[in-house]
Amino acid sequence: MTRSSASPGTGRKLTLVVLGLAALITAMLCAFALPSLHSGPHQVPVGATGPARVTEALQESLDGPNWDVRLYEASADIESAVKSGDLAGGLAVTARGIEVYTATAGGPSATSALTALGERVAAQHDASVTVRDLVPFTEDDPRGAGLTAALMPMIFGGIFPALILSSVFPGHRGLRIRLAGALMFSAVAGTAVAAVLQFGTHSVDGTFGLTALGVILGMAAMSTLLLGLQARLGVAGFAFGGALMMLLGNPLSGLATGPHWLPDGWATVGQLLPPGASGSLLRANGFFDGSGGGSAVLVLMVWVVLGIGLALIADRGGRRTTGSRSTVVARSETADTEHAELGAA
Incomplete structure (x- = not known):
């Protein structure tokens, strides 16, 4: 009779390895694919300032799963919050039109979406739009x-x-x-x-x-x-x-x-x-x-x-x-020595 060279637990180990690798590949697919499929603005913090009736209406229409609109008293407050990283950008409704504040270095995708949002708001109010990138990437690496x-x-x-x-x-x-x-x-x-x-x-x-x-x-x-x-x-x-x-x-x-x-x-x-x-x-x-x-x-x-x-x-x-x-080795050596001494006696 020929005896199998595999140990008794080989099949179980192989099954666990195969299942573990399959789970790893599945998790990798989820990690790469799912966020990309559902990518987009998610609770992006943006500031808004201007006439109360305009900014409150803006907050009411935009506040939701995509944008987290926060009202500020002055555009300088929004600028400060953007430069410190508290906001991804902001909108200022002025007599000259709509000013869009962005921070490309903080998130280029959010900057693009906020710019498009500012242009849409400006079109609704038949106003001009000006975009100011407060925290851009460097001149030598403008795309980051x-x-x-x-x-x-x-x-x-x-x-x-x-x-x-x-x-x-x-x-x-x-x-x-x-x-x-x-x-x-x-x-x-x-x-x-x-x-x-x-x-x-x-x-x-x-x-x-x-x-x-x-x-x-x-x-x-x-x-x-x-x-x-x-x-x-x-x-x-x-x-x-x-x-x-x-x-x-x-x-x-x-x-x-x-x-x-x-x-x-x-x-x-x-x-x-x-x-x-x-x-x-x-x-x-x-x-x-x-x-x-x-x-x-x-x-x-x-x-x-x-x-x-x-x-x-x-x-x-x-x-x-x-x-x-070390203790086992020391005890073994001691026992061997005692046996040797008894044999010599």
């Missing part, structure tokens, strides 16, 4: 291509250190070295990415130190999380973390369009993941002097703490295992 392209290096800046450091410094003994290496890499690579964006492609226009710190924090959040998952759950943990960053975090980051262009639920999930928080922090530091980046910093810090915490738990468990093995 560099900002959008920065997300992938930041994601890979989290994946590559975890992957390579685990190969160079494997096992329990290399765990703390891997953590230190990931943090060192984040500092060096994050500074380099910020330097390229600010001085190479001239894609961002903020304070360099603030921008660099944001990129460093984003890379550290991703790399420490992956190392922690890998240390605690092995290859499955690393695969799960990598899929979370690439297949879910990337399409839901909203970096190219702005978070208000994704459906509410998807946008919230995206901003709670490291890629989305990293992108929002880069945008805030690069164009809004850090205003509005506090929540992104908090999210990234939570991921860093979670990653390091998982690694430390794995480190503690590894030390216990190593200590138990």
